[in-house]
Amino acid sequence: MDTVIYNNHDLSEVIKISEVIRPVGNERSVTTNDAPFLGVNVQEVRTGPKKIKIKFAVQRKTARDTELAKHALATILNTDKPVKITISDEPDKYYMGLVIGSVDVDNVARWLQKGEFEILVPDGVAHSSTYRRFDNGQELRDKVVFDLVNNGNAEAFPIVTVKHNAENGYIGLVNTSGAFEVGDREETDTGTVKRSEVLLDFRGDRISDALTRAVKNRAITKYSSSDYENETGVSEIFSLWNKKHIKLREQFNVGRTSHYSTGLSWDVPTDSSGGVGSLNDYLFCKQVFQSDGANQYGFIKITVSDTSGQFLYGVETFKRSKGQECEFNVFGSDGKGKYNFLKNFTFAGSDDKNKNPFVPSRGQFELKRNAERVQVYYNGSYYSFVIPEIKDRKSAKIHVTLGAYHDKPMVSHMYVDELMFRKDFVPSIGDVPNRYPIGSKLIVNSETDSVTLDGIERTVDVVDGSHWLTIPPGNSQLEVYCSSWIKTKPTIKVEFEERYL
Numbered sequence: 001m002d003t004v005i006y007n008n009h010d011l012s013e014v015i016k017i018s019e020v021i022r023p024v025g026n027e028r029s030v031t032t033n034d035a036p037f038l039g040v041n042v043q044e045v046r047t048g049p050k051k052i053k054i055k056f057a058v059q060r061k062t063a064r065d066t067e068l069a070k071h072a073l074a075t076i077l078n079t080d081k082p083v084k085i086t087i088s089d090e091p092d093k094y095y096m097g098l099v100i101g102s103v104d105v106d107n108v109a110r111w112l113q114k115g116e117f118e119i120l121v122p123d124g125v126a127h128s129s130t131y132r133r134f135d136n137g138q139e140l141r142d143k144v145v146f147d148l149v150n151n152g153n154a155e156a157f158p159i160v161t162v163k164h165n166a167e168n169g170y171i172g173l174v175n176t177s178g179a180f181e182v183g184d185r186e187e188t189d190t191g192t193v194k195r196s197e198v199l200l201d202f203r204g205d206r207i208s209d210a211l212t213r214a215v216k217n218r219a220i221t222k223y224s225s226s227d228y229e230n231e232t233g234v235s236e237i238f239s240l241w242n243k244k245h246i247k248l249r250e251q252f253n254v255g256r257t258s259h260y261s262t263g264l265s266w267d268v269p270t271d272s273s274g275g276v277g278s279l280n281d282y283l284f285c286k287q288v289f290q291s292d293g294a295n296q297y298g299f300i301k302i303t304v305s306d307t308s309g310q311f312l313y314g315v316e317t318f319k320r321s322k323g324q325e326c327e328f329n330v331f332g333s334d335g336k337g338k339y340n341f342l343k344n345f346t347f348a349g350s351d352d353k354n355k356n357p358f359v360p361s362r363g364q365f366e367l368k369r370n371a372e373r374v375q376v377y378y379n380g381s382y383y384s385f386v387i388p389e390i391k392d393r394k395s396a397k398i399h400v401t402l403g404a405y406h407d408k409p410m411v412s413h414m415y416v417d418e419l420m421f422r423k424d425f426v427p428s429i430g431d432v433p434n435r436y437p438i439g440s441k442l443i444v445n446s447e448t449d450s451v452t453l454d455g456i457e458r459t460v461d462v463v464d465g466s467h468w469l470t471i472p473p474g475n476s477q478l479e480v481y482c483s484s485w486i487k488t489k490p491t492i493k494v495e496f497e498e499r500y501l
Contacts, residue, residue: 009076018055049120051120083096093127124154152499160494161495169187170182170184170481176472178469181465200269211235211236217263219401222311222331229259235402243360268396271423275423277306277394288415289358296410325347328344371391373387400416
């Protein structure tokens with residue numbers, strides 16, 4: 001006796017199935033027209049749905065129990081869409097169907113009734129209970145080829161899973177049934193990107209290179225003339241605390257009436273695209289500014305000038321009075337050869353790191369420019385300024401000036417330790433993010449006519465003119481294409497249910 005599982009319900013718990021009748025194949029309709037002399041011309045052949053007939057009996061001890069069983073059967077069979085149906089003599093297959101028409105019964109006795117019902121299988125096939133899986137595609141230069149075997153006698157609908165091992169912009173599936181494409185065949189892995197480039201790097205032990213490469217005593221500060229700084233001093237490398245520093249050689253003279261200083265200047269190098277100068281840049285500096293005596297004076301200035309040699313923006317660290325008070329000042333060009341004072345900070349020039357941001361263990365500050373906007377990082381905080389006068393003027397030179405003050409002893413520890421200049425938003429050819437990143441999983445599902453990327457619907461990626469693929473009965477091939485520039489082929493899996501008329 002056959003057992004039928006209908007929508008997860010075992011019908012044998014309600015009825016006794018006496019016969020399951022399945023036709024050979026499906027109903028075929030043929031459209032013809034008259035031939036000129038003999039016979040007809042076949043215009044179209046269509047294969048209809050499958051119909052399965054179930055003959056059964058309801059037998060209970062009492063008439064009431066028989067009617068209750070009929071009610072239970074009606075409940076099970078009352079579905080408004082195809083459901084999964086399994087028949088015991090085909091345990092490796094299932095159907096998707098629903099009952100049509102009425103379920104009539106003959107009263108053999110009040111406690112014994114016989115009847116039959118018909119199941120419509122709209123897709124007309126039996127499905128294999130398990131999926132055939134192929135993950136052994138042959139990698140060729142421009143594609144991955146799968147040799148497929150479909151033991152069913154009807155076309156199967158493949159599910160192709162693509163796990164990306166490198167960035168990719170395109171997947172093309174091709175077999176005898178047609179072609180299906182997602183993504184963009186013309187998408188490139190490289191393009192014009194904007195990136196940051198470090199053009200001057202004098203960090204760490206490279207501070208000696210800074211001194212070697214610098215133009216001496218030609219620095220431009222916030223003043224229109226360098227006469228104020230009197231750049232006649234000598235810069236040198238000095239080792240202390242297991243580190244090298246740039247310092248001004250002290251030339252103390254009791255009778256001196258003006259500053260003396262040393263200036264170091266570097267041209268902003270040409271970037272990788274050949275660009276000269278910068279409107280978007282970042283300047284990192286590390287310095288020491290620590291006084292060992294109240295009567296010591298001196299200054300360090302870090303400034304940027306434009307292509308015409310005019311001051312743009314900068315900062316200065318200054319001790320100009322007796323005691324411990326020191327200044328950190330921010331300046332910007334006024335567009336007329338002079339400067340605007342933007343911000344003043346004060347700190348104690350002692351060896352207390354809580355009071356002095358420029359003790360040997362600290363000392364970092366930053367200047368970041370984006371067109372007319374300048375951001376300064378000082379003592380743990382950021383401060384932003386708008387300097388309209390510099391908007392379209394390119395940064396062209398970086399300057400460091402270390403100076404002593406009149407006839408006063410120089411600040412005992414006044415050094416430049418590190419300097420780095422970075423140009424931002426440099427146009428270049430580089431890697432661009434692609435639509436299918438490394439590690440992503442793309443699934444093209446011909447069963448459900450869907451495309452997903454990491455579980456998110458991506459039907460929008462389907463190329464116009466694509467056709468959902470089918471796998472023919474017997475042996476066939478499926479070709480999978482990727483972007484031509486892909487570095488590593490993806491891991492591809494092809495699965496499908498075999499289908500039987």
